[in-house]
Amino acid sequence: MKVGVIGLGSMGMGAALNLVKHGHEVHGCELREAARAELAQAGGHAVTRAADLPAGLEALIVFVVNAAQANDVLFGPEGCAAGLPKGAVVLCCTTVAPDAARALEARLAEAGLLLLDAPVSGGAVGARGGSMTVMASGAPEAFAVAEPVLAAIASKVWRLGDAAGIGSTVKMVNQLLAGVHIATAAEALALGIRAGADPQALFDVISSSAGSSWMWQNRVPHILAGDDTPLSAVNIFVKDLGIVLDQARGLTFPLPMASAAHQLFLAAAAAGQGGRDDAFVIRVWQMLAGIKLPGE
Secondary structure: OEEEEEOOOHHHHHHHHHHHHOOOEEEEEOOOHHHHHHHHHHOOEEEOOHHHOOOOOOEEEEOOOOHHHHHHHHHOOOOOHHHOOOOOEEEEOOOOOHHHHHHHHHHHHHOOOEEEEOOEEOHHHHHHOOOEEEEEEEOHHHHHHHHHHHHHHEEEEEEOOOOOOHHHHHHHHHHHHHHHHHHHHHHHHHHHHHOOOOHHHHHHHHHOOOOOOHHHHHHHHHHHOOOOOOOOEHHHHHHHHHHHHHHHHHOOOOOHHHHHHHHHHHHHHHHHHOOOEHHHHHHHHHHHHOOOOOOO
16 A cells, blocks of 8 residues: 655654555655654655655555644645545544544545544554554545554554544543643652652552552653653643643633643743653652752
8 A cells, every 4th residue: 555654753653664564655754864764764765745745645644743734734835635646545643623633524525535533642662563542533435445554553443433523532531631640640759759759669669559550650761761852742742731621611611630730731841841751741840849850
């Protein structure tokens, strides 16, 4: 299958490499030369502009930052939607608001194209391992065309409905929980450090106790290693929790926990940490309480 992947970051690169492994003809789009070179070395092809993707793509996966970028790479001055053949499917794996997914589906349908509203979970490790979870909704025809792509990049595909928006709704709830769990894990670790607990011992004990969470076990090791390389950045949760809160306002639905977590990620971004690993939202507490983090 001839497949395009726009955005060769931690998630998009993993998807592209697994598509190559499964024998697909893969064409990536990415500004960073190192990422293009990595895909080419694995047997794929890469360009810098979406408009330069080749004709005849049967499927296109979009892994960009937000809805504005998704619309730009498809319909902007250097977009690629006009070059896609009728009946091709676009898998929007970007976290966007449900209304944005529905609008994208309608615009693609006008061009004779299909959309799978297909946000993902699993992180960089899941992407590289081909074991992402896909929360997908879209027309049955979109699922049918996308099936070989989904088989290559995911270990679990949830079919959540026949129209765009439902997949993004479920991902929105996931991001509410993920953001709150990361912020709470950072808060708990910071409290333990301030109170004099050994950070590694604290991590080990909580990991085998009722207070543990997937995010505790996944993110706290980044802090213990002193490694703020962004596998998922603080700014991602500034955006994603912003989507959650915007949608909740429209539903007149209070979200006190998500609101507090969003303020913490905003504080970290305001302090210059927006591009760092999201676990380093803990630097908010470091600044407030003067604690010393492991590795510093």
